[in-house]
Amino acid sequence: MTGKFLFNKKMILLGMLPGLLLYFCFFVAPSIGTFIFSFTDITQVPGKAWSFIGLNNYKELIFLSNGRDFLEALEKTFVFSISTTIIQTAFSLFMAVILCRKFVNYRNLYRTVIFMPTILGVTVTAFCFQLFFSIDGPAQKLLNLFGASSGFFGDYQWAFPLVIFCQIWMSAGYEMVIFIAGLQNIPEDIYEASNIDGSNEWQTFWKITLPMLWPTVMVNLSLCIIGSLSAFQIILMTTGGTPQTRTLSMFVYQVAFGMGTLDPNAGKQGLAAAMQIILFTFILIITVGSRYLMNKVNGED
Numbered sequence: 001m002t003g004k005f006l007f008n009k010k011m012i013l014l015g016m017l018p019g020l021l022l023y024f025c026f027f028v029a030p031s032i033g034t035f036i037f038s039f040t041d042i043t044q045v046p047g048k049a050w051s052f053i054g055l056n057n058y059k060e061l062i063f064l065s066n067g068r069d070f071l072e073a074l075e076k077t078f079v080f081s082i083s084t085t086i087i088q089t090a091f092s093l094f095m096a097v098i099l100c101r102k103f104v105n106y107r108n109l110y111r112t113v114i115f116m117p118t119i120l121g122v123t124v125t126a127f128c129f130q131l132f133f134s135i136d137g138p139a140q141k142l143l144n145l146f147g148a149s150s151g152f153f154g155d156y157q158w159a160f161p162l163v164i165f166c167q168i169w170m171s172a173g174y175e176m177v178i179f180i181a182g183l184q185n186i187p188e189d190i191y192e193a194s195n196i197d198g199s200n201e202w203q204t205f206w207k208i209t210l211p212m213l214w215p216t217v218m219v220n221l222s223l224c225i226i227g228s229l230s231a232f233q234i235i236l237m238t239t240g241g242t243p244q245t246r247t248l249s250m251f252v253y254q255v256a257f258g259m260g261t262l263d264p265n266a267g268k269q270g271l272a273a274a275m276q277i278i279l280f281t282f283i284l285i286i287t288v289g290s291r292y293l294m295n296k297v298n299g300e301d
Contacts, residue, residue, distance in 0.1 A: 087164075
């Protein structure tokens with residue numbers, strides 16, 4: 001009787017209800033509100049009247065005065081996402097393959113060291129990099145030995161590459177763990193047969209490891225692309241969102257909550273909502289596209 005009582009449909013739905021309510025309140029409702037606000041002129045000014053303005057926010061982003069800033073932020077977003085995805089995935093795969101070799105001593109130690117930045121979190125990671133690349137930090141002192149200097153996060157040329165490096169350093173360990181899990185699921189018999197056939201390490205990787213690991217590669221690529229497209233915390237904590245490092249997600253944050261700054265767009269939350277909808281559309285397209293490719297690779301319809 002107890003089992004039937006606990007596992008009937010009504011009790012299951014009742015147990016799911018608190019989680020569903022939290023999901024609706026903190027995810028579904030804000031998403032619907034963002035979509036609605038993207039068609040309004042609502043601002044950050046408390047008590048100011050707002051009204052529906054149709055597609056004017058979208059037109060302003062693409063065609064009018066904010067088009068240039070929006071397109072620059074969009075360009076930075078794609079550069080950030082593509083660079084992060086390619087470098088991070090390649091590095092994580094390389095380290096996973098190396099650290100799955102039995103002849104490598106202290107494999108668990110190396111895995112822990114690479115995974116450690118993931119545990120530290122964005123704030124601690126950004127703080128460590130700010131200390132290292134500060135005006136009187138170790139990196140500056142090293143350059144001084146060669147008679148050179150740099151502003152690093154304040155430098156127009158170096159700030160964006162450094163932010164990309166921070167993102168990769170912080171996230172590569174997580175991706176590496178997923179690759180290691182995928183590599184451990186490949187049967188050893190296949191490698192033994194490959195060795196008997198006389199295949200070298202490079203041939204084994206391209207003809208056995210990579211094809212069998214391809215679903216895992218697609219998962220990591222999807223996670224990396226989505227994460228890099230929506231990343232703004234590492235940019236906020238390192239550079240504060242200066243123009244040379246301002247991606248679309250950072251631009252959304254500055255426009256929505258930048259009241260009191262010199263930016264004329266600051267506080268226009270309706271405009272920020274329109275930018276967020278566009279960013280969401282890009283992420284949705286990439287997610288659906290990657291899922292379609294994964295199904296093709298796995299032979300599913």
